[in-house]
Amino acid sequence: MAQHGIPTDQMEQFEAGFHGDLIRPDDDDYDDARAVWNGMIDKHPALIARCRGVRDVISAVNFARENDLLVAVRGGGHNVAGTAVCEDGLVIDLSEMRAVWVDPTERTAWVQAGATWADVDHETQTFGLATPGGAVSETGVAGLTLGGGIGHLRCKYGLTCDNLASVDVVTADGEYLTASEDANPDLFWGLRGGGGNFGVVTGFEFDLHPVGPDVAICLVFYSGDRMVEVLEAYRDYVADAPPEVSLLTLSGVIPDGELFPADDVDKLKIAIAGCYAGSVADGEQALAPVREIVEPIADFSGTMPYVEFQQLFDEDYPDGMRYYWKSLYLDSLSESAIDRITYWSGVAPSPLSTVDVWQLGGKISQVDVEDSAFAGRHAPFLLGVEANWERPADDDANVEWVRDCLNDMRQFSDGSVYLNFPGFLEGGEDTMRTTFGPTYGRLVALKDEYDPTNLFSLNQNVTPSESAQTDGGACHE
Numbered sequence: 001m002a003q004h005g006i007p008t009d010q011m012e013q014f015e016a017g018f019h020g021d022l023i024r025p026d027d028d029d030y031d032d033a034r035a036v037w038n039g040m041i042d043k044h045p046a047l048i049a050r051c052r053g054v055r056d057v058i059s060a061v062n063f064a065r066e067n068d069l070l071v072a073v074r075g076g077g078h079n080v081a082g083t084a085v086c087e088d089g090l091v092i093d094l095s096e097m098r099a100v101w102v103d104p105t106e107r108t109a110w111v112q113a114g115a116t117w118a119d120v121d122h123e124t125q126t127f128g129l130a131t132p133g134g135a136v137s138e139t140g141v142a143g144l145t146l147g148g149g150i151g152h153l154r155c156k157y158g159l160t161c162d163n164l165a166s167v168d169v170v171t172a173d174g175e176y177l178t179a180s181e182d183a184n185p186d187l188f189w190g191l192r193g194g195g196g197n198f199g200v201v202t203g204f205e206f207d208l209h210p211v212g213p214d215v216a217i218c219l220v221f222y223s224g225d226r227m228v229e230v231l232e233a234y235r236d237y238v239a240d241a242p243p244e245v246s247l248l249t250l251s252g253v254i255p256d257g258e259l260f261p262a263d264d265v266d267k268l269k270i271a272i273a274g275c276y277a278g279s280v281a282d283g284e285q286a287l288a289p290v291r292e293i294v295e296p297i298a299d300f301s302g303t304m305p306y307v308e309f310q311q312l313f314d315e316d317y318p319d320g321m322r323y324y325w326k327s328l329y330l331d332s333l334s335e336s337a338i339d340r341i342t343y344w345s346g347v348a349p350s351p352l353s354t355v356d357v358w359q360l361g362g363k364i365s366q367v368d369v370e371d372s373a374f375a376g377r378h379a380p381f382l383l384g385v386e387a388n389w390e391r392p393a394d395d396d397a398n399v400e401w402v403r404d405c406l407n408d409m410r411q412f413s414d415g416s417v418y419l420n421f422p423g424f425l426e427g428g429e430d431t432m433r434t435t436f437g438p439t440y441g442r443l444v445a446l447k448d449e450y451d452p453t454n455l456f457s458l459n460q461n462v463t464p465s466e467s468a469q470t471d472g473g474a475c476h477e
Contacts, residue, residue: 076140
């Protein structure tokens, strides 16, 4: 018998038909293969199936289903919840499936599910094109897209999932489908914001837009002593900002000796960051007001290649550091909310942590809620609470800070969250019901159709209505 009681002949048959690499705990590259971006995650799968193509994915899904295995699906491996790896189960690893093909005439790109946004930007910017990605270039395309996708182009061009033209997916029964407005439209609806609930996505087709090669960017830092004033001015500015502007604020110590005068390195700061998705000249003029709210500590705004701006925050989120992020959609940025944001920014146990306020609206709010499963279109702002730290001994203090902040800030929210910043998904089905609201039932119906046994459960999980469920699960990162 093979491991986990799997008959040897089944294991041998799987291995013989698998063209990628099967990595086991006693292999030299096992520890590297099981590691993900978040250093808090330390899980030991029984087998990692590193796929080379769709046929490998189908084989791995069938093998997991037939042998009742716990499953995780790894794309870029960057999801903060760490669910791209599982304990004592099978990881379907797509990380070598990273190809990107661009059609500059049609302004579309086809992207394999293991690609990162750096891979996408590298190819699309060759033609002066882009699709909305995230805010860190090392983020995986799959997880960000399936969870919605809030990035630097959001107010002009919408969420990442709003720019999907089609999706290729392997469902729980091993069937390979394409979902689009014309083919399997209900599944297409669910994949745009419904997470990895309905299958293993192997490829995405995106619509592209003219962006760059240079863009006007804003990156200005103000003293934490002026945080209330800065947040009030930011709120008032984005209320009437042109749709080309997408900004966020970051509040924390941000102790970088290369960026700030020595007297300011260890003091609380608030930054405004973002870009203008249009001409550089128009962008510099449009962004000028948020660079002049009060006297800044430092201002790095100006003109930058779009590719470089997408990579600007990469060094702040290195592989292996410890991360715990949660979120809430805010009803408004009221004076009371600003006061509480200022308080929680000042008591973070790690100087690397931030409290962020993302401007929403624009194209995001113009897409009808019936057009995709994404549930956050109603909100003007997203609150992101990021605990980022280095020592395991500081885990409890940092996690507690995030949770206490979120519990306090719920008074300014309907309780719904951005499911790409979900903590460790400890809220379970209650969080999903609150976030999706009246569309949750439609997601359950899709789950019943495509994954009634919940093979794909290690994600922002929608529980099927069937009572007989396996322990299996999957998540894209």
